[in-house]
Amino acid sequence: MNRRFFCNALGFFGVGATLPLTACSAGASKKKFPLQLSEAEWRKLLPYDRFQVLRNDATEPSGSSALNKEENAGTYTCAGCNLPLFSSVNKYDSGTGWPSFWQPLHADNIGTTKDFKLILPRTEYHCARCGGHQGHIFDDGPRPTGKRYCNNGLALKFVPEDEALPDLV
Numbered sequence: 001m002n003r004r005f006f007c008n009a010l011g012f013f014g015v016g017a018t019l020p021l022t023a024c025s026a027g028a029s030k031k032k033f034p035l036q037l038s039e040a041e042w043r044k045l046l047p048y049d050r051f052q053v054l055r056n057d058a059t060e061p062s063g064s065s066a067l068n069k070e071e072n073a074g075t076y077t078c079a080g081c082n083l084p085l086f087s088s089v090n091k092y093d094s095g096t097g098w099p100s101f102w103q104p105l106h107a108d109n110i111g112t113t114k115d116f117k118l119i120l121p122r123t124e125y126h127c128a129r130c131g132g133h134q135g136h137i138f139d140d141g142p143r144p145t146g147k148r149y150c151n152n153g154l155a156l157k158f159v160p161e162d163e164a165l166p167d168l169v
């Protein structure tokens with residue numbers, strides 16, 4: 001088993017313990033989304049690490065994404081289907097080790113589910129087009145929304161503002 005990826009359940013409480021990837025249940029990925037690909041098609045399309053996050057709700061290790069330090073102007077698209085999800089305008093350094101945003105680019109491009117992997121329910125969010133898991137929403141973000149969209153860097157691609165957005169998958 002590849003143990004680089006774990007549910008972020010216990011991490012929410014700051015506990016160093018980990019759950020194996022197999023303990024992560026795919027909630028959002030079971031629903032119907034505009035873009036429907038089979039598991040085999042997703043595996044062909046995505047590198048292993050992106051597949052684990054997007055399709056299996058895994059969480060990358062804190063501080064592992066180069067996007068944490070990305071400060072250029074541009075758009076963050078879903079790494080599964082290229083749908084634009086966030087703008088650099090709404091990105092901030094949350095100090096958590098995951099790329100963080102205080103609001104999505106378009107509310108319609110994000111879908112949410114209640115995640116009961118912990119005792120307290122959390123709000124999971126995903127790409128509204130392909131259902132790819134992105135992260136969780138917390139209420140400790142900066143003004144004006146007070147929200148923190150805590151995103152896996154592996155679930156995003158950064159497109160600098162002087163480059164054309166990629167075609168949707």
Ligand SMILES: [Zn+2]
Binds near residue numbers: 079129
């Ligand atoms: Zn997507």
